[in-house]
Amino acid sequence: MAQDQHRSRNQYTWFTAISSRWSDNDIYGHVNNVVHYSYFDTVANSFLIEAGGLDIHNGETIGFVVSSNCDYFEPITFPDALEGGLRVNRLGNSSVEYGIAIFKKGAELAVSAGTFTHVFVDRQSQRPAAIAGEIRRALETLLRQ
Secondary structure, eight states: OOOHHHHGGGGOSSEEEEOOGGBBOOOSSSBBHHHHHHHHHHHHHHHHHHHTTTTTOOEEEEEEEEEEEEEEEEOOTOEEEEEEEEEEEEEOSSEEEEEEEEEEOOOOSEEEEEEEEEEEEEETTTTTTTOOOOHHHHTTTBBOO
């Protein structure tokens, strides 16, 4: 099934642990859909900081989210242990589209998956800036073949 391939752990290159929080649960007793976007943001920025050396406080360039989408496959609840999977679907001059999925720890299929696009901009002018140096090299390691 094509959907299962999109959800499969082997479609993602880099992983990080995510802690669900009590406050992530909604009145229906599961992690609210908007929280998955927060997880996506955490996954992408964790990679950029850890592997790409992104300086979120003083760096000349910063990433703005310009597009995102998410498909939900099964509910999760606190205190589920989670993992975020990341790949790069497309790397442009100033933008990158990530493929991101959220997995229950050790699970083969994602509970949610989608895309998340950053446009890198100059911190001062807020105009698009080329993705260069350590960040570009790190993103290239995640390019989907």
